Amino acid sequence: MKLKIAIQKSGRLHDDSIKLLKECGIDINNGVNKLKTEATNFPLEVFFLRDDDIPQYIEDGVADIGIVGENVVLEKQKQVNIVQKLGFGKCRLSMAVEKSVDYTSVKDLQNKRIATSYPVIVEDFLQQNGITAEIHEISGSVEIAPGIGLADAICDLVSSGSTLFMNGLKEVETVLKSEAVLAACHSLKPEQQLLLDKLLFRIQAVRKAKNNKYILLNAPNDKLNEIIGLLPGMKSPTVLPLAEAGWSSVHSVLNENDFWDIIESLKEAGAQGILVVPIEKMVI
Ligand code: ATP
Ligand code: MG
Numbered sequence: 682m683k684l685k686i687a688i689q690k691s692g693r694l695h696d697d698s699i700k701l702l703k704e705c706g707i708d709i710n711n712g713v714n715k716l717k718t719e720a721t722n723f724p725l726e727v728f729f730l731r732d733d734d735i736p737q738y739i740e741d742g743v744a745d746i747g748i749v750g751e752n753v754v755l756e757k758q759k760q761v762n763i764v765q766k767l768g769f770g771k772c773r774l775s776m777a778v779e780k781s782v783d784y785t786s787v788k789d790l791q792n793k794r795i796a797t798s799y800p801v802i803v804e805d806f807l808q809q810n811g812i813t814a815e816i817h818e819i820s821g822s823v824e825i826a827p828g829i830g831l832a833d834a835i836c837d838l839v840s841s842g843s844t845l846f847m848n849g850l851k852e853v854e855t856v857l858k859s860e861a862v863l864a865a866c867h868s869l870k871p872e873q874q875l876l877l878d879k880l881l882f883r884i885q886a887v888r889k890a891k892n893n894k895y896i897l898l899n900a901p902n903d904k905l906n907e908i909i910g911l912l913p914g915m916k917s918p919t920v921l922p923l924a925e926a927g928w929s930s931v932h933s934v935l936n937e938n939d940f941w942d943i944i945e946s947l948k949e950a951g952a953q954g955i956l957v958v959p960i961e962k963m964v965i
Pocket of ligand 2: 731733
């Protein structure tokens with residue numbers, strides 16, 4: 682029994698999807714132009730597909746799980762479970778209009794023509810805002826639509842905004858925030874569910890490790906309590922005596938988000954020789 686995973690054949694999610702599997706200790710032969718391959722050290726079969734097709738394959742059970750943008754899952758309206766956000770492929774689906782247009786609120790979209798590759802999500806957004814507009818579905822190069830007179834506004838994926846800018850557009854509404862997710866079929870067999878749980882366990886260990894750093898520092902013993910008080914840690918920090926009398930080495934784990942604030946307070950409290958190192962896997 683193997684677990685079948687669908688990932689993007691080529692495009693923005695391909696490399697990070699392979700990288701995630703690698704970080705989970707799963708080696709796959711990623712032959713160019715292959716449609717299918719197998720992991721060498723985990724019962725996993727990998728299908729390489731267009732991202733648009735992945736939700737359908739999962740709904741049908743042709744693939745058990747898949748890595749795809751949340752935006753695609755929502756747009757395709759297939760019956761799949763989102764089991765884990767993956768932290769890459771981050772982007773937003775945004776409305777944009779030509780720079781010269783005076784835009785103050787979503788009401789300015791009333792009766793306008795909006796070009797997008799995401800008609801379902803856009804329709805939903807308009808409805809929620811009580812707006813009626815004409816949606817033009819186009820499959821690519823959405824950003825040129827206003828310039829060629831096809832639409833008054835567009836709704837497209839943005840990450841930095843530079844593509845919009847280069848096409849003389851400005852972003853005016855965020856419709857959806859998206860990232861890559863692991864989606865799963867509703868009707869997994871128990872053996873497949875077990876394999877998925879095993880994979881999820883590994884993914885979570887990798888994700889947690891990425892969000893945390895291992896910190897080592899030297900502290901004068903009379904400041905130890907104050908310094909320990911600043912460190913959240915997994916349980917409590919490890920404290921080891923240094924060869925030099927009156928000093929200790931303190932080891933702990935820090936969340937990346939708290940990182941800079943805590944480092945500053947630690948220095949102020951008298952910590953020295955602070956080292957911060959990445960963690961590869963983390964199981965709590
Ligand atoms: P395919 O050939 O598989 O259909 P595609 O051209 O539809 O590929 P990509 O452009 O590779 O798709 O984007 C795949 C996913 O990457 C998007 O659905 C989205 O979730 C994510 N993504 C992240 N940043 C961006 C961005 N700036 N523009 C577009 N997609 C982005
Ligand atoms: Mg696509």
